[in-house]
Amino acid sequence: MGPAEDLFFTVYKLPIYSPWLLVSYSSTTTFYVSKSYLIMDVEYDVIVLGTGLKECILSGLLSVDGLKVLHMDRNDYYGGESSSLNLVQLWKRFRGDNKPPEQLGSSKEYNVDMIPKFMMANGALVRVLIHTDVTKYLNFKAVDGSFVYNKSKIYKVPATDVEALKSPLMGLFEKRRARKFFIYVQDYEDNDPKSHEGLDLTKVKARDIISKYGLDDNTVDFIGHALALHIDDSYLDEPALDFIKRMKLYAESLARFEGGSPYIYPLYGLGELPQAFARLSAVYGGTYMLNKPECKVEFDANGKAFGVTSEGETAKCKKVVCDPSYLPDKVKKVGKVARAICIMSHPIPETSESHSVQVILPQKQLGRKSDMYLFCCSYTHNVAPKGKYIAFVSTEAETDQPEAELKPGIELLGPVDEIFYEIYDRYEPINNHDEDHCFISEASFLSFLYYYVSYDGTTHFESTVQDVLAMYSKITGKVLDLSVDLSAASAAAEE
């Protein structure tokens, strides 16, 4: 290539407070280069665009691996669509003005997630947090309750053999059958064939193991959707292993923090997570630039990404990681999500006064094709002022009328102070990263506000993390081993 590449440069480290770097080549010539100039001038291993949760986790993992990372966002705040908004930001977005009603309290005390999700206490995201030591930047609290909607009523989700016997969800004989099934699941260990009871779960279908225990449809409905967290019924015809593992994850997560649910949630909202991973990336040398307009990915003649241009400067890189909003030509729409965000002054009725709770409404209970989720969180997680609750209702949209579609969920909330409706599209990458060196997180596109969203409609983090881990492997050719950390994970109360 050009002669410049043949020159041998040595960069001398000057004191950190120097804005200059001393560079020499051919041992006779030295000159100073502005550090800020070099920010755009060096070649990065990876440029990450967008500071959503997935992008920030990846940025952190890649920086820790020693890769040179530049991370940019067109917004002047972290989190993209996974940020948490204060009241003024919420009003700006949904009501087009800056004046939320005074009786709702201080704007600053609100941290309203745009993509609310609880984390499985024993799940993959917790493993990533512990693996990377990002936990030290975050405070979590257990979620009070996990409920399921059944025949127009809300019930606590029974997750163990003992709870099954107590649950009013089932009749007397069904309870005993469910108890036996729960014991089978609790005892099942991959490497202990005795616990398999002669069944090869990689071959036996979920449907068949359910009929072996004689469970009725009602029981299967809450186990499949509220415990195994399947979003539809297609799992019934898949090998049962995944179904059993999901049930085990739920039960083990429930046992971890002795809360009323298997979920945990960060104080101040989910928007803390991308910030924490961004800090991890920065601590390991990642460079952060917010408020960078455009962020146009540049491609060479072969269609391979070689850099990103913003404000007339092009930073070069080997690979680009981004959410779909930065490469709209390389994604396709795969669905849409309807959601309602509500501010309330009471907990969701019939949830034992839980200050944080998830209620799953299985598809069949509503005559739908996909489940609906209620999520509620409050001042106890520092996401609202004292006495206020934030509730969400969301589902994979089957119509264009979120208000009508979400009605069964909204009706369970009781009176609300304020309610906002939204429909957004979900997108998936269609590019070939071997050719274009672009790695796009699976995401969604908000149809009318020109916003993108990086999550599917489900309410826990497992799918988010799977996508991140798959992207990590594609980018680095390595597998992130998180298995060791799981059994060691626990929590310490802050002094």
Add this chain to the structure above:
Amino acid sequence: MATTGNNNLNAKLVLLGDMGAGKSSLVLRFVKGQFLEFQESTIGAAFFSQTLAVNDATVKFEIWDTAGQERYHSLAPMYYRGAAAAIIVYDITSTESFTRAKKWVQELQKQGNPSMVMAFAGNKADLEEKRKVTAEEARLYAEENGLFFMETSAKNATNVNDVFYEIARRLPRAQPSQNPAGMVLVDRPADRSQAAKCCS
């Protein structure tokens, strides 16, 4: 927020100021008693803890360094969240760093909590011959804005420990915790979770 228990305080302390003012050097001097002439950007360590005993209590500082995120003004709100104290650092040989330090004070007043203890540190006091910012000018600014002021030198250790001790003395003692604190996930087996596991 500073949290208390038996006269033991936990206090998050954040450092602010421009790149090159000597934030990391101050922390390294305080925590490890070290000074490196050619301190590179702190990689892999931007979180320190150090415990100080003052008259009536022990104060455990959790010190957050900027990790370079101040360079393009991309510090996250999380950085300020819950901070009980802040040290705003400038370089006495650079008027620009002094001007920018005042901007950081404004940012803190906007983002931080009102009861935060703020220290204004004019660092590199050993470079007297290159001084551009007078101590009087800085002291006046600090007084007007409710900060306490000291000139420091991470290089020869002047006033470094003093800044941290003064913060420890000024931290409010019995802080009513507005909420039960959350939990920090740690990498350590917990006995109770194992006990809770055997449920049949």
